[in-house]
Each structure stands twice: as C-alpha cells, then as structure tokens.
Amino acid sequence: IFFFVQEVEQTYIMIKPDGVQRGLVGEIISRFEKKGFLLKGLKLFQCPKDLAQEHYKDLKERPFFPNLIDYITSGPVVCMAWEGDGVVASARKLIGATNPLQAEPGTIRGDLAVQTGRNVVHGSDSPDNGKREIGLWFKEGELAQWESVQTPWLI
Ligand code: RTP
Numbered sequence: 001i002f003f004f005v006q007e008v009e010q011t012y013i014m015i016k017p018d019g020v021q022r023g024l025v026g027e028i029i030s031r032f033e034k035k036g037f038l039l040k041g042l043k044l045f046q047c048p049k050d051l052a053q054e055h056y057k058d059l060k061e062r063p064f065f066p067n068l069i070d071y072i073t074s075g076p077v078v079c080m081a082w083e084g085d086g087v088v089a090s091a092r093k094l095i096g097a098t099n100p101l102q103a104e105p106g107t108i109r110g111d112l113a114v115q116t117g118r119n120v121v122h123g124s125d126s127p128d129n130g131k132r133e134i135g136l137w138f139k140e141g142e143l144a145q146w147e148s149v150q151t152p153w154l155i
Pocket of ligand 1: 059123
C-alpha cells in the first residue's frame, strides 16, 4: 500500500532592495498576512552575486541580466517562505504583472512601483520553483514549524 502525503504548498517571496530602501517591508508582509497565508521563514539578507545568478539562472542570456544581478545585490533583501493552499498562484496575483505600469491597482506592484527594473518584490512562478527557491535562500533550520491556531473559518 502506498500513501501519498499531500504536501502543503509553499512559495518563495522576496522583497527586493528597492522595497527595503523605500520602507515598504511592513506594507508588503502585511498583504500576505491579511490574505491568510502562513509565514514559515523570514530574514533580512545581503545576497551574494553567485546566489543571485543561481536564482535567476533561467534569465542569464537576457540583455538585462547583469543589471538584474547588480540590482538584487545592491542592498539587503527580505527573504520569505509563505505557505497555504494555492499560495504560488495567489501570491503572483497579489504581486501583479512584472511591469508595474501593467499591474492592476490593488496589486503590490500596481500600487507601489513604476519600473520593471525596480518592481519591489519577487514571487515563485510554480510550486516546484517555490521549493527550489526556498531551498536556495534558506538553510536547514531557518524555517519555522508552526500551524495557525485560528479557528478554521477565520483562515
Ligand atoms: P520575479 O521573478 O522577480 O517575480 O519577476 P517575474 O517572474 O515577474 O519576471 P521575470 O520575467 O522572471 O523577470 C525577473 C525579474 O527581472 C527583472 N526584469 N527586468 N526588461 C527588463 O529590464 C527586465 N525584465 C525583467 C525584473 O526585476 C523581473 O521581476
């Protein structure tokens, strides 16, 4: 007999250096909290170049890649692991389109940003990438084990 354990979905969300510099950390965290997702990992972190390159390796042939690496390593970022049903797709909706001028009002980028190259936040684009990126940015033991104690109808 095989038991398939349904894993709870997790996504990697990162407040980029412009979000930290502009004092938007609380505002951005608040949107994911209010939505009802569970914060499983959180740290302020100065990203080394090699990690930025690994994280964005799929974009390494793109002309903006060097600028992207300089941007992500230009100051501290806030690394987060968020958990919940459908959290990957839902977080992408909360974040809004890559180009903030095309992001809907009400989304993080739609409300808080104007440039693609300064779009304040990152969110994993699939559950597999969520896993990969959390593994990349967090060491073992940095993620917290906890469940919400709120009554089910509140979350
Ligand atoms: P992210 O990975 O940061 O959540 O962004 P995304 O999926 O919405 O966009 P993606 O195409 O994966 O691009 C990653 C990040 O690269 C920067 N970018 N700059 N034309 C440009 O100058 C350009 N295009 C993309 C953005 O910071 C984008 O979020």
